Amino acid sequence: MIRLSVGGIPIPPSKLIYPEELMITLYNIISTDGFIARKDGSEDFIPDNLWKNFLSICKEYGTLIIGRRTYDIIQSYDKELQDSFVALPIRKIVVSGNKNLNLKNGYTIVNTPEDAIALAPDALVSSGPILNNYLIKNHLVKEIIFHEIPVLIGDGIKPFDKTKLILKVIDNVPQLEGIKVIKYNLD
Numbered sequence: 001m002i003r004l005s006v007g008g009i010p011i012p013p014s015k016l017i018y019p020e021e022l023m024i025t026l027y028n029i030i031s032t033d034g035f036i037a038r039k040d041g042s043e044d045f046i047p048d049n050l051w052k053n054f055l056s057i058c059k060e061y062g063t064l065i066i067g068r069r070t071y072d073i074i075q076s077y078d079k080e081l082q083d084s085f086v087a088l089p090i091r092k093i094v095v096s097g098n099k100n101l102n103l104k105n106g107y108t109i110v111n112t113p114e115d116a117i118a119l120a121p122d123a124l125v126s127s128g129p130i131l132n133n134y135l136i137k138n139h140l141v142k143e144i145i146f147h148e149i150p151v152l153i154g155d156g157i158k159p160f161d162k163t164k165l166i167l168k169v170i171d172n173v174p175q176l177e178g179i180k181v182i183k184y185n186l187d
């Protein structure tokens with residue numbers, strides 16, 4: 001491990017980033033017009049039957065990192081969806097700046113995205129623009145996966161800010177029934 005320092009002060013291991021090991025993947029379900037939620041944060045346009053795809057991709061990666069607001073939204077889901085997520089044998093990490101936050105059992109809390117990545121450099125992240133933008137701006141993302149559903153909602157929350165972002169479409173990605181799977185590499 002290379003020891004790094006700034007002005008002679010060692011950087012704690014949790015702050016060290018190793019680009020060659022970084023494999024963070026962002027994942028979102030989006031409408032055809034590119035929104036992950038309505039303006040008020042609701043996701044009523046996303047059919048419940050897509051939940052199984054979400055669980056399956058979480059399982060594939062083994063660790064899911066989410067922002068605290070996404071954690072709150074998950075708590076409002078139907079019991080059946082929540083139970084299947086709780087039962088999923090993966091590591092679930094929540095990022096929050098709040099050092100006094102109490103989470104349900106089964107979640108690990110960290111106070112910075114870097115701490116989350118130190119725990120799982122190849123994790124899947126499913127969140128909104130706050131966490132997504134931070135990770136993209138800090139060059140911590142390798143790949144982005146969208147499951148696009150054939151619905152137009154007109155207005156809403158975008159997954160991240162596309163300014164200055166160079167996305168390379170990955171060709172010939174396996175598709176799933178009823179949704180378009182889109183994958184991008186980040187330059």
Ligand SMILES: NC(=O)c1ccc[n+]([C@@H]2O[C@H](COP(=O)([O-])OP(=O)(O)OC[C@H]3O[C@@H](n4cnc5c(N)ncnc54)[C@H](OP(=O)(O)O)[C@@H]3O)[C@@H](O)[C@H]2O)c1
Pocket residue numbers: 027028029030035036037040041042043066067068069070071073095096097098111112113126127128129130131132134157
């Ligand atoms: N369609 C989809 O696939 C999908 C998936 C996930 C979420 N969503 C939608 O996305 C929306 C939520 O996204 P959002 O952008 O508002 O919130 P978010 O990214 O889920 O969570 C933001 C919170 O995470 C913590 N956080 C993020 N970056 C941090 C940093 N650098 N340092 C410390 N803490 C940090 C902060 O928690 P504290 O405030 O506690 O400090 C922050 O308020 C919801 O509407 C949800 O429905 C959609």
